[in-house]
Amino acid sequence: MKESILSPTAIIIILVTLLSPDASLGEPRTQIVRLMCGNQREHNSSIFVMNFVDVMENISVQMRTSGFGRAVVGSGPDANYGLAQCYDDLSLSDCVLCYAEMRTILPQCFPNNGGRIFLDGCFMRVQNYSFDQEYAGPIDTAVCDNRTQKSSAFQNSARQAVVQAVSAAPNNNGFARAQVPVSRTNESAYVLANCWRTLSASSCRACLQNASASILGCLPWSEGRVLNTGCFVRYSETNFLNPIPRNGSSRGKVIGIVVSVASAVLVLIVGAVIGFYIWNHKTIEKKRKGSSDAEKLVRTLHDSSLNFKYSTLEKATASFDEANKLGQGGFGTVYKGVLQDGREIAVKRLFYNNKHRAGDFYNEVNIISSVEHKNLVRLLGCSCSGPESLLVYEFLPNKSLDLFIFDPSKGKALNWEKRYEIIIGTAEGLVCLHENTNTRIIHRDIKASNILLDSRLRAKIADFGLARTFQADKSHISTAIAGTLGYMAPEYLAHGQLTEKADVYSFGVLLLEIVTGRQNNRSKEAEYSESLISIVSSKVFAILSNFFS
Ligand SMILES: *[C@@H]1O[C@H](CO)[C@@H](O)[C@H](O)[C@H]1NC(C)=O
Ligand SMILES: *[C@@H]1O[C@H](CO)[C@@H](O)[C@H](O)[C@H]1NC(C)=O
Ligand SMILES: *[C@@H]1O[C@H](CO)[C@@H](O)[C@H](O)[C@H]1NC(C)=O
Ligand SMILES: *[C@@H]1O[C@H](CO)[C@@H](O)[C@H](O)[C@H]1NC(C)=O
Ligand SMILES: *[C@@H]1O[C@H](CO)[C@@H](O)[C@H](O)[C@H]1NC(C)=O
Ligand SMILES: *[C@@H]1O[C@H](CO)[C@@H](O)[C@H](O)[C@H]1NC(C)=O
DSSP states (O other): OTTOSSOHHHHHHHHHHHHOGGGOOOTTOOOEEEEEEOSOBOSSHHHHHHHHHHHHHHHHHHHHHHSEEEEEEOOGGGOEEEEEEEOTTSOHHHHHHHHHHHHHHGGGGTTBSOEEEEESSEEEEEESSOOTTOOOOTTOEEEEEEEEEOOHHHHHHHHHHHHHHHHHGGGTTTEEEEEEEOTTSSOEEEEEEEEOTTSOHHHHHHHHHHHHHHHGGGTTEEEEEEEOSSEEEEEESSOOSOSSOOOOSHHHHHHHHHHHHHHHHHHHHHHHHHHHHHHHHHHHHHHHHTSOHHHHHHHHHTOGGGBOOHHHHHHHTTTTOGGGEEEEOSSEEEEEEEOTTSOEEEEEEESSOOGGGHHHHHHHHHHHHHOOOTTBOOEEEEEOSSSSOEEEEEOOTTOBTHHHHTOTTGGGGOOHHHHHHHHHHHHHHHHHHHTOSSSOOOOSOOOGGGEEEOTTOOEEEOSTTHHHHHOOSTTHHHHHHHHHGGGSOHHHHHHOOOSHHHHHHHHHHHHHHHHHOOOSOOOTTSSOOOOHHHHHHHHHHHHHHHHHO
16 A cells, blocks of 8 residues: 555645635536426336436537527426526536536436526526426525625616616527626626527516516625526626627637546546556455355355345344334345344345345345455345345444545544545455456445445445346436436436446545545435535636646
8 A cells, every 4th residue: 555656645635626716717607506396206217317318418419509408308297398508608618517517416306307407607497398488487586695785886786787687688689798887986786687598589578577676686785696487687796797708619629628638637536546456456356366266156156154034134133123223225224133143233124025036136145245355345145035135234333434424523533544545445345346257246326325334444335236136127227316316427327328437437426525525416405516526627627727828
């Protein structure tokens, strides 16, 4: 470990630099104003997810060329109608960045089948019906920033600017901006008004009339925004408007390159850590695996100690008493149990019952339990043929990593050295899964709550192998999308392409979380969450664009 090319301090310095607040870019205005999720659930999640992913992809192509996109995929209750638009003062390249941000956040509404997201630079909405002509609705709202109160002179200017922009926009393709100086100061009030391009001039006017009435309710505060069904209006004391009118020429190309470089740097940081470990441990792994895999498989297949009696486990967990419940995993509920000889175990009671194919299940358990590594949670066995399917794991007293890194007080137990050890341990465990000769195992669900900690706070990956067993069909995309979206590789989300790289991406997200203590994905209830990846990307982007200017 001593000769590591990327020392822990180096990793931390890189990340802290990327996250430092002074390197802000501002132009694409990717700050999220609000995510509004509908309250109807999808009808059939596999159909819905496919349609949703197709809509996002189709709109993505349109955004690059026109800053606006609409798509319809599917029919019936799980049809997806999508609309996205950047406000007209964004350049096309900034628009691409803004859309990319929305795309990572809107899926948080799943499994609800509709949602809207307002960023400061762009808007998107998805529903299962056509909403092109809608411009008003019950959830229309104003969002005021109530930190600074402004003088009556500013308020007068803000009123004037709102009136100017709102009256100009309907006859100007739905977009207008205004700046009105505040008398006897060097300040101004800045306003942007934008209707969605699907609206007629009269619908746009009606939407903006309503918006101007509600936004004035934000005065005397320094900042106000209106999030209407058909339009967006903002006033501010700061000049948030982009000075350059939209163009997608050479500047776009340079930025495109910078963005690619920025993503490459991110991938490199993550790749270097994993690569280093693959390289460092390959020789050792190979030597160990040499001890006849076939022999080992035969041995484990006949090792009946893997099979636990249902009654034994029932007893160990006091009939699955609530008090023994450790948590809820992706595939079932986990209970603590104590065997008669005093050994502590964790018993996972699977949602899915494999009774009808106990033989296959037993085989899978054999294979998974044959994968042994200090950074993988050991599967001790199963109750494969009892009334329900149970898996038996080693018991880890410290539970999972998410309980530490996202908790300011418990997080103190993990100093940088421990965190580094956890990162490395997780990487080693992943390499073991990916290079496993019996069955290459792609985890598919690497995230903080799937990294358990032993008594000495060493990382052990949990739940591996299960995805392969239980999710042979395509529905894994929709299952995974529900809980773990923030960790999923874009190509996996978009196309369901599954390779080891998907785990490496998730590992990268985890790495950022361990270092920053910030969580990448939040529940959809959270009013707004800025994705950790996009913060890091835009910092990298900002740093690199300085080199180009
Ligand atoms: C969802 O649709 C798929 C494809 O048509 C179908 O195979 C599956 O049974 C449906 N699921 C439910 C729960 O209706
Ligand atoms: C987007 O969808 C439209 C039909 O709604 C189709 O004509 C177009 O080819 C699609 N574009 C892409 C890039 O998939
Ligand atoms: C939209 O989805 C909801 C919930 O699944 C369903 O009740 C409704 O009929 C769907 N709307 C359309 C137009 O299909
Ligand atoms: C500003 O709004 C927040 C949230 O609505 C509220 O908690 C806070 O008290 C308000 N502050 C002032 C000065 O009105
Ligand atoms: C406005 O004037 C004040 C003092 O006269 C100055 O401190 C401030 O920097 C000025 N602001 C701008 C935006 O020029
Ligand atoms: C704007 O429209 C919404 C929804 O139709 C309505 O509830 C609200 O009262 C209107 N606001 C104003 C200021 O007209």
